[in-house]
Amino acid sequence: MTADSDTSGALPPTGRPHRSEGEQLAGRWSRAAIYRKLLFAAGIVFLVIGAIGMVVPMLPGTVFLILAAWCFTRSSPRFEAWLLNHRWLGPGVVRWRETGAIPPLVKLFALSSFVGTWTGSWYFGAPTILLAVLGVVFIALTVFVASRPNH
Structure with a gap:
């Protein structure tokens, strides 16, 4: 038996130990991962409601966009950056973060x-x-x- 075919628990070529399927699944479904996924889902819901609220009277769009940004801050920095830099949806959220003021x-x-x-x-x-x-x-x-x- 050669050193290459040794299965006595040696590290794989990546230098990290093998993770069992159960360990991989547990990592994917950890409490923090579930929390991030729930926040991301809530952020998407708030984003949709906020976008609708930007055109529908009596529905406060900016409030929902602020909530979406809060959720994305904790779950997806990429979506947070997209929202903050969006031409129509972002300015109210950025203004809120900078001043906390309501005109x-x-x-x-x-x-x-x-x-x-x-x-x-x-x-x-x-x-x-x-x-x-x-x-x-x-x-x-x-x-x-x-x-x-x-x-």
Whole structure:
């Protein structure tokens, strides 16, 4: 038997030990890998909703694009760079990251959307529990939006 055909656990030509199929599968499905894949999937969902929100009235596109960028920061730097450098989708996200500010016109639009959504829900007979939950969420969002700098 030659040294080349020795199977006594010697290292392969790459210098790294062989990994069993189970070890490879475990590495692919580690907690961190699953977390990154879930964040990436959420980022894609937020990206799609944000892109739709850029053209559909009453759907805040930039908020979803900011969430998408946050997900991509932790899951795919390549997609994060693509989003930040995108001609139409990126500027609002970049501006948010740089200043954390919300322009006054956008604040007004957001607050009007909260009032309009709650009023429409009430008018069309939404259950009281839903109106209460919406009210709490919209009050919290109003405090957040109002507390952000203008520029």
